[in-house]
Amino acid sequence: MSALLTQLSKLRVRLGLDEKRCVHCLSPFSPNTLTYAPPVVTRLLCEECLEDLAPYAGCFCASCGRPVTPNSLGSDGRPQCQPCREDPPPWNAASFYGIYKDALKDLILRLKFNGELAITRLFADFLFHVCQNLPRPDLTLPIPQYPAQTRARGYNQAHEIAGTFAKKCRLSYDANILIRVKPGDPQEKLNAVRRRQNLKEAFHCERSLSGQSVWLIDDVLTTGSTCREATYALRAADAAEVRVIFIGRADS
Numbered sequence: 001m002s003a004l005l006t007q008l009s010k011l012r013v014r015l016g017l018d019e020k021r022c023v024h025c026l027s028p029f030s031p032n033t034l035t036y037a038p039p040v041v042t043r044l045l046c047e048e049c050l051e052d053l054a055p056y057a058g059c060f061c062a063s064c065g066r067p068v069t070p071n072s073l074g075s076d077g078r079p080q081c082q083p084c085r086e087d088p089p090p091w092n093a094a095s096f097y098g099i100y101k102d103a104l105k106d107l108i109l110r111l112k113f114n115g116e117l118a119i120t121r122l123f124a125d126f127l128f129h130v131c132q133n134l135p136r137p138d139l140t141l142p143i144p145q146y147p148a149q150t151r152a153r154g155y156n157q158a159h160e161i162a163g164t165f166a167k168k169c170r171l172s173y174d175a176n177i178l179i180r181v182k183p184g185d186p187q188e189k190l191n192a193v194r195r196r197q198n199l200k201e202a203f204h205c206e207r208s209l210s211g212q213s214v215w216l217i218d219d220v221l222t223t224g225s226t227c228r229e230a231t232y233a234l235r236a237a238d239a240a241e242v243r244v245i246f247i248g249r250a251d252s
């Protein structure tokens with residue numbers, strides 16, 4: 001029986017029946033013929049793109065994900081960057097997949113601005129890889145957008161990523177608990193200090209999260225000011241523990 005299945009699977013490959021399109025380069029490829037050596041984190045990328053989009057494997061700040069040298073340590077002995085030592089973020093831990101540049105940046109921008117929602121399945125695979133050994137949270141939430149912005153774009157990329165990921169991992173998920181109550185100016189144009197002022201009290205929690213552990217999901221972490229303000233709102237609602245999880249960490 002297994003010999004027959006092997007023959008059938010070879011035939012499928014020869015006829016191109018198991019061919020898929022790579023989510024990044026859009027070239028056809030067969031997931032069953034990969035010779036890629038490291039653990040395959042997704043079946044949605046061709047071999048070349050798997051290599052280009054491998055997870056970040058270097059040393060990083062446990063508080064914010066910024067790449068650091070192994071001897072840059074915080075008071076608890078974990079790697080920590082200088083800015084986090086001076087001004088620790090309000091969340092408990094941070095996890096991310098890769099550095100926000102090259103192929104990963106291209107995918108994040110395509111999802112955010114081109115409406116290529118198929119990329120959310122790839123990012124859900126990335127987050128699964130990042131979180132597979134972590135204790136499960138009580139609740140998973142996306143960083144919300146201001147409603148007018150969601151209406152203008154048609155979707156919130158953080159919600160698309162977090163929702164697909166939560167479904168894949170059967171996590172408790174609710175995009176309506178944490179809401180954004182202030183629009184603010186576009187963050188990209190502001191420096192770090194202005195970003196924080198711009199975001200002050202921009203988020204509100206609709207119900208108590210007393211004693212709950214929360215995963216807060218976004219696409220990119222740059223200065224961290226958005227996640228900071230969102231975490232303050234979760235803390236104000238009595239969340240016991242907050243882990244911020246994002247796809248790309250800006251390399252700065």
Ligand SMILES: [Zn+2]
Pocket residue numbers: 022023024025026027045046047048049050
């Ligand atoms: Zn590819």
Ligand SMILES: [Zn+2]
Pocket residue numbers: 061062063064065066080081082083084085
């Ligand atoms: Zn840091």
